Amino acid sequence: MILVVDVGNTRIKAAVFEGAMLLEVFVFSQIELEKNIKNILKNFKKTTDLMVSSVGDLGKQPFLAFDKEIKVHFISNKDSFPFQNKYATPQTLGIDRMVLAAGATLRYPDQNRLVIDAGTCITYDFIDQENNYLGGAISPGLRLRYEALHHYTAKLPLLSLGIPEDLIGKSTSESIHSGVVNGLVYEIDGFINQYKARYLNFIIILTGGDTDFLAKRLKNTIFANSNFLLESLNQTFQHKTKND
Ligand SMILES: Nc1ncnc2c1ncn2[C@@H]1O[C@H](COP(=O)(O)OP(=O)(O)O)[C@@H](O)[C@H]1O
Ligand SMILES: CC(C)(COP(=O)(O)O)[C@@H](O)C(=O)NCCC(=O)O
Ligand SMILES: [K+]
Structure with missing residues (x-):
């Protein structure tokens, strides 16, 4: 299972996937980030990876708090893309x-x-x-x-x-x-x-x-x-x- 997080300039959107299947979507603000991620990981215990895409001013730190439980990835323009x-x-x-x-x-x-x-x-x-x-x-x-x-x-x-x-x-x-x-x-x-x-x-x-x-x-x-x-x-x- 993977948890993907999209940090936009207005809101944070997150979703849990099992393979290609979307299990649930979550929408919250930056101040509620840690609480929400904690809850999601509690409810989806099989989550192994957290993938973050951010254009907001939120740094990596709040996500790195979960580094011990799951693998945390920050997608960047240094990754390989199919285009x-x-x-x-x-x-x-x-x-x-x-x-x-x-x-x-x-x-x-x-x-x-x-x-x-x-x-x-x-x-x-x-x-x-x-x-x-x-x-x-x-x-x-x-x-x-x-x-x-x-x-x-x-x-x-x-x-x-x-x-x-x-x-x-x-x-x-x-x-x-x-x-x-x-x-x-x-x-x-x-x-x-x-x-x-x-x-x-x-x-x-x-x-x-x-x-x-x-x-x-x-x-x-x-x-x-x-x-x-x-x-x-x-x-x-x-x-x-x-x-x-
Ligand atoms: N509950 C909500 N809170 C804030 N914006 C909302 C809400 N519902 C719909 N919107 C609309 O969503 C837009 C922001 O879209 P979103 O995809 O979340 O932005 P971003 O990815 O830039 O954070 C706003 O223009 C607003 O009109
Ligand atoms: C244009 C954006 C601000 C859009 O952000 P969003 O509306 O998704 O919050 C974002 O893609 C960004 O910061 N772009 C950098 C400039 C560019 O894409 O050329
Ligand atoms: K946009």
């Missing part, structure tokens, strides 16, 4: 994006793939059918858009996520919801359409905390899987143990 990295600055590429690209490469062989991760940021990653990782885009995530509007203005309130009634917002709050939600949906459909102008065929995977909210609003057909990063971490681990 050729064509990013001009591979040393600054987010490890979460590399894990997503690895998962897409292994899970959808011999085809072009676009991975969209709607988390704190929206990341776009494109891996072509020859398994070249080409890069993509980074833009502000759904929550970040609401927060940025409030933080950098004097008059805009901080709203929680809301469904826009219409394209045309008729009040301050309706305008913000239209701008944030419709704006992001248009952005994602727009990106997909621009990729379609360049590539005849590719599959699209949507993941991250806002997957379900966004998936039903997009015009394009996508695979929506909010656990794709966790599943990709598990696959990367299986791939690594096979190739080590």
